[in-house]
Amino acid sequence: MTFTKLSIKRSEAYQAIGKATSTTETDVWVIFRALRDSHTQFGLRPHHMQTLQAMLSFLKPGHGETVFASNFEICRRVGGIDERSLRRHIDRFLDLGFMTRHDSPNRKRYRVRSSDGRCISYGLSLSPLFERANELMAMAQEVENRRRDCIFIRKQILTKLAQLEEFRPESSFPSEVRKTLRRKLSLVEYRALLTTTEAEYDLMSTTVDAPDATNMSANDGHIDRHLSKSEKEDKDLEREPKPEVQTMTAICDQATALATNSLRTWEDVEHHAGTLAPMMGIHPTTFEKAKTAIGGQKASCAIFIMLQLGNRIRNFGAYFHSITLGKRVHQFNPSLLLEKLARSEGVPA
Template sequence: MTFTKLSIKRSEAYQAIGEATSKTETDVWVIFRALRDSHTQFGLRPNHMQTLQAMLSFLKPGQGETVFASNFEICRRVGGIDERTLRRHIDRFLELGFMTRHDSPNRKRYRVRSSDGQCISYGLSLSPLIERANELMAMAQEVENRRRDCIFVRKQILTRLAQLEEFWPESTFPSEVRKTLRRKLSLAEYHALLTKAEAECDLMSTAVDAPKATYLSANDGQVDRHHSKSIKEDKDLERAEKPEVRTLTSICNQATAFATNTLRTWEDVEHHAQTLAPMMGIHASTFEKAKKAIGGQKASSAIFIMLQLGNRIRNFGAYFHSITLGRRVHQFNPSLLLERLANSERAHA
């Protein structure tokens, strides 16, 4: 198959393609590849493109854009398709305006010339295809841009799903999205999935109605006092965050009500919290990670406090991850939350 160059004037849009051809010549195979890459936009199938490729191979340099080969020869070059299929393909290209038919009186395809150099060509002219080079180039570039954007957004979705599967294994959202990704989606559909995935990640790492931070007034003379905090004070603060078992079980009566035995020690509390976690939609592996990250007492306190909050928490799994493994882990203070729960109950009493 030879590369045929046809003489047509290149427009500014096509010059931007940067092909290594002269300014007055266009490689017909560049145009063919542009149509091949965007053929679905015109309702064409791969076998249509095979037929067009065979027809283009009959063009010869300096002989114009008309195909003179017979249907029999075109069928042979395509690979042995039947003539009825070829006719259907030609009719489709005629409908799309990619070629025109110039029939001779006897339906044969040939060219005749006069003595002064004038000629008449009878056959299948591909000049409309050449004239639409700019349109096809722009269409092919648009398809390529869309393909790359789809891949980019799809990778972002897969990244979010991997995060959800690692830190929130009980969520069914990743498996549902992966089933959807098996289909070929449009760019808008990919963006919609990405928005949902980002919302799920935000839900995983954001708690509801977090207590407002208390800001203490301080002047310049108190700055040195702030900077002189000792390790002992930090340890005292850490101990203050861990409530007594009696305080936890008395205030969080919703969790205590599910216990079959009296909760006297932290070991009893942790064992009961481990039982309650799956009932609240918190995966066992997530609870174990939380115990390793912040300790068994704080992780168990989180289970008790969440159950006491009840309807104030929209998603127990996401809330638990947020205050034990997520971005709000340093804000979680069980003693402070228990104190506020106790005050709230006294206020409503």
């Protein structure tokens, strides 16, 4: 049994063969491959395709599209399946409209010809399969496109998971997603999982680096350099007293302007910061975790300072997580940052 291998890419083959309308223009094995690649769309299984492959091998060029081989010979060529299984496979193809049966009076398969060249063929005709070549090519191309899209989205998900695992090794989210990826997912399920993963990444990622997250002018370079100081120096800075409420609200006028009530106490500031956080893309749960980790005053200062920096920070959620819960938590000093902001914006500290 010969099985000619195409020398062109599969997608190109489907597109090229899709233009063909007859078996004289179409390689029967290309049609077979198209059905093989899309067999699940028709409820077929691999053993069905093995039977069809064997039946196709009995066709001879120029001798029509009817299989005259006996069930015994077909079973031998398939690989020794029993005749009952063969009959089930044939019935399945008949139900799908991929072949038709023309039985002779004695149930034998053969062809008879008249003197003027007319003929009658008794056997299993595969002409319906070849007539549906365009449909099969289109179906196979759709399956291939879907397969490639699933692979592409899967790689996107795995990339996000790797970044989450690097910066949040304690999170259980990546392991849960990887368990889901062990199953065979549909394209819709992959897209939904990617959306969920991207949302988690936006919330938890700490990949936003201070120098990368800001696009500061020359006057604001001091803030950038402050965030790049060594951990030892920043730990020493943390021992300095917290800024006064009046000082912070004066310097961070962007956040202050959005307050509906006067900000006189740290309690007022924390309440206002909790209102601003979701507006900045920071999940309320993350803000509460930051308050627990570094204190409500320091977490609130982070909200006010970030809003003052504005578009110099690309991702508020990731940046906030980085300086309050992530690897840069020891580098965040509100007092020093406010001092730098006051000098750069000409506000009395």
